[in-house]
Amino acid sequence: MARRWTNDLSRRDVTPKPVFMNRRTLLASGGALAAGAAWPAQASAEALDPNTWDEITSYNNFYEFGTGKTDPKENAGQLTTTPWSVEIDGMVDKPGSYAFEDILSQMDIEERIYRLRCVEAWSMVIPWQGFELADLIAMAGPKPDATHVAFQTLMRPEEMPGQNYPILDWPYVEGLRMDEAMHPLTIMATGLYDKPLPNQNGAPMRLVVPWKYGFKSIKSIVRITLTDSQPPTTWNLSGPQEYGFYANVNPNVDHPRWSQATERRIGGGLFSSRVDTQLFNGYDEVAALYEGMDLETNY
Ligand SMILES: Nc1nc2c(c(=O)[nH]1)N[C@H]1C(S)=C(S)[C@@H](COP(=O)(O)O)O[C@H]1N2
Numbered sequence: 001m002a003r004r005w006t007n008d009l010s011r012r013d014v015t016p017k018p019v020f021m022n023r024r025t026l027l028a029s030g031g032a033l034a035a036g037a038a039w040p041a042q043a044s045a046e047a048l049d050p051n052t053w054d055e056i057t058s059y060n061n062f063y064e065f066g067t068g069k070t071d072p073k074e075n076a077g078q079l080t081t082t083p084w085s086v087e088i089d090g091m092v093d094k095p096g097s098y099a100f101e102d103i104l105s106q107m108d109i110e111e112r113i114y115r116l117r118c119v120e121a122w123s124m125v126i127p128w129q130g131f132e133l134a135d136l137i138a139m140a141g142p143k144p145d146a147t148h149v150a151f152q153t154l155m156r157p158e159e160m161p162g163q164n165y166p167i168l169d170w171p172y173v174e175g176l177r178m179d180e181a182m183h184p185l186t187i188m189a190t191g192l193y194d195k196p197l198p199n200q201n202g203a204p205m206r207l208v209v210p211w212k213y214g215f216k217s218i219k220s221i222v223r224i225t226l227t228d229s230q231p232p233t234t235w236n237l238s239g240p241q242e243y244g245f246y247a248n249v250n251p252n253v254d255h256p257r258w259s260q261a262t263e264r265r266i267g268g269g270l271f272s273s274r275v276d277t278q279l280f281n282g283y284d285e286v287a288a289l290y291e292g293m294d295l296e297t298n299y
């Protein structure tokens with residue numbers, strides 16, 4: 001099925017030829033890209049360079065495996081990700097336990113090269129593979145009254161050493177408004193550089209919401225619940241003055257303890273550069289979701 005291609009980063013640099021050819025075939029087959037609009041000129045040359053496999057898999061936040069940036073890579077190897085199933089429940093017509101392979105077999109896997117902006121003011125560019133969350137929600141049959149989607153990470157202290165300490169309120173939980181969850185930019189990532197997602201990046205399946213701070217992109221998901229109220233979120237529970245429900249990337253709203261105006265692009269070693277942070281992480285097409293909302297109160 002031809003899908004709308006929604007990102008502004010060049011593909012040629014990172015995409016293995018077969019995938020690139022496939023994409024071109026898809027584009028040529030019509031409809032997917034009606035205009036150049038999906039490829040705005042704003043992306044700087046620097047923004048076009050995805051981070052390396054090593055950078056993306058050895059500098060992580062995954063507190064279930066420790067709070068240090070290299071802890072996830074060191075400790076996540078012990079996580080068992082097969083078998084894996086995801087409970088989809090709440091306000092859906094087809095609640096149940098869905099095996100990860102069954103989900104995968106029903107989804108269109110695409111590559112999405114997205115910027116990831118952590119609330120700590122560092123960023124990367126990551127070539128994910130995955131599917132649109134909207135397709136998974138559609139599969140479960142959302143009830144019309146559902147307004148939000150809640151997500152939960154695996155709770156398994158035997159394999160996730162951080163869960164033996166009260167660092168956060170475990171299991172890690174996150175949430176989105178329904179329209180955010182259904183937005184075509186919102187994906188469930190299942191791969192990275194055309195390999196299955198490494199454990200430290202949230203295997204076998206993690207959320208990616210590229211216009212929000214990285215902490216919204218919850219890893220190793222075992223439960224998805226449709227509800228009619230705003231779900232609790234882990235970092236908001238931990239520090240409500242510092243981390244809101246919305247967590248949209250916004251250079252004009254500083255974290256109480258640091259500026260969000262610029263970010264450090266990971267990579268390049270000593271010469272790792274600082275670049276200006278963009279509203280919605282540069283994904284302007286989501287602005288309509290927040291029309292009329294005060295983004296300072298709703299941080
Ligand atoms: N379950 C869980 N998900 C999580 C986190 C976490 O600690 N636990 N950290 C978040 C934060 S703060 C960021 S920046 C991203 C980092 O994703 P990456 O390590 O794949 O770059 O994952 C997010 N998802």
Ligand SMILES: [Mo]
Nearest residue numbers: 118119214215
């Ligand atoms: Mo983060």
